[in-house]
Amino acid sequence: MTTTFDTAATRRLGIAWPIIQGPFGGGLSTPLLTATVSNLGGMGSYGAHVLAPSDIGRVTAQIRQQTTQPFALNLWISDHDPGGAQLDNDAFEATYALFAPYFEALGVHKPAMPAYYHPPYAEQVDALLEAAPPVFSFVFGVPSKSVLAACRHRGILTLGAATSVAEAQLLESSGVDLIVATGFEAGGHRPSFLAPAEESLTGTLALVQLVSDRVTIPVIAAGGIADARGIRAALTLGAAAAQIGTAFLACEESGTSDAHRAALFGDGAFHTTLTRSFTGRLARGIRNHWTDAVAKNGHPSAPFPVQSWFLSQLKAAAVAQGRTDLVSLWSGQIAPNLRHRRAADLMHALKSGLTGTLTAAG
Incomplete structure (x- = not known):
């Protein structure tokens, strides 16, 4: 591919523009969005951390049917927090009791205790290696030496997220190819892994x-970027590309709900908050009744991924009933500046803005 905007990241990834679409978990990623961004010269990403291992190959094939360009699959290295791997019957019943009023209010039957609350990362990464996407991106840790070696053997580039200098340096010393430096402005989860998330809130x-x-491998900036001037600023500060999440999440090609998109383009987007109330891990989203009630009352609360699993059982009914006050509305702080509702329009605006930079510089 002829590189249109040459940086260390575009060369390493084999893409034309220093634009990475952020990965979305929880069904918010789609093969269509991933392929659209890749086909237009950026790198699309698919958040696969909630996929069963058996589904990872299928999704990878779906993306490959729509693009021949580089794309990334994203997994969470850490798949549970203390106390969140499994519950015995008594603990399950006690946890359900915390959420029961919401199940009853939405008319959702009590769920059966699952075999697991999050697909096992060890099985997911084996499936990812078998599927061999061009790029393996990951958060909440560093893959093992054997996994990184397997990626190199298969020609899979690795892209890890850091919220601190120490995390970035560990990623580099472990042999990871590129780093996403993610600031606290970003929507969704804070992917810290060497210190608590509340202590890892440096801005982009x-x-x-x-x-x-402090590192020699390419750095990708994430958090608070939604347009070409944000990318230009990131490049000026030393990044070799920018990862854009919320602006792509708002596009019709994503898997989010119409209500979530409406919220991203509404006045509520001015009011985001960091909360553990939806998944048990710290994440940024638009404030609503759920975030405020949990902040005030301190419950219901369970560790990741138990908290996330119980609320996922309510999401479909809440969305169907228009209860966006009870569902996560992930959003970065830059959301009030969103302008585009289609990925192609967004990519065109980003590339046009960067082309203007090249023209001015020339």
Whole structure:
């Protein structure tokens, strides 16, 4: 591929533009969005962490049917927090009791205790290696030496997320190919892994400079970026590309609901908050009744992924009944500046803005 905007990241990834679509879990990613971004010269990403291992190959094939360009599959290295791997019957009943009023209010039957609350990462990564996507991106940790070696053997590039200099340096020393430096402005989960998330809240502006001055591999900036000027700023600060999440999440090709898109384009987007109330892990979304009630009352609360699993059982009914006050509305702080509702329009605007940079520089 002829590189249109040459950086260390575009060269390493084999893409034309320094634009990475952020991966979305929980069914918010789609093969269509992933392929659309890749076909237009960026790199699309698919958040696969909630997929059963048996589904990873199928989704990879679906993406390959729609693009021949590089794309990434994303997994969560850490698949549970303390106390969240499994519950005995008594603990399950006690946890359900915390959520029972919401199940009853939405008319949802009590769920049966699952075999697991999150697909096992060890089985997912085996399936990913078998599927061999061009890029394996990951959060909440560093893959084992054997997994990284298997990626190199199969020609799979690796892209890890860091929220601190220490995390970035560990990713580089472990042999990871590229780093996403993700600031606290970003929507969704805070993917810290060496310190608690609440202690890993450096902003993108500072983090990109701190990290790019201390590692030699390409750095990708994430958090608070939704247009070409954000990408230009990231490149000026030392990044070799930008990862854009919320702006792509708002596009019709994503798997989110119409109500979530409406919220991203509404006044509520000015009011985001960091909360553990939806999954048990710290994440940024638009404030609503659920986030405020949990912040005030301190419950219901369970560790990841138990909290996430119980609320996932309510999501379909809540959305169908228009109860966006009870579902996660992931959003970065930049959401009020969103302008585009189709991925192609967004990519065109991003590339046009960057082309203007090249023209001005020339």
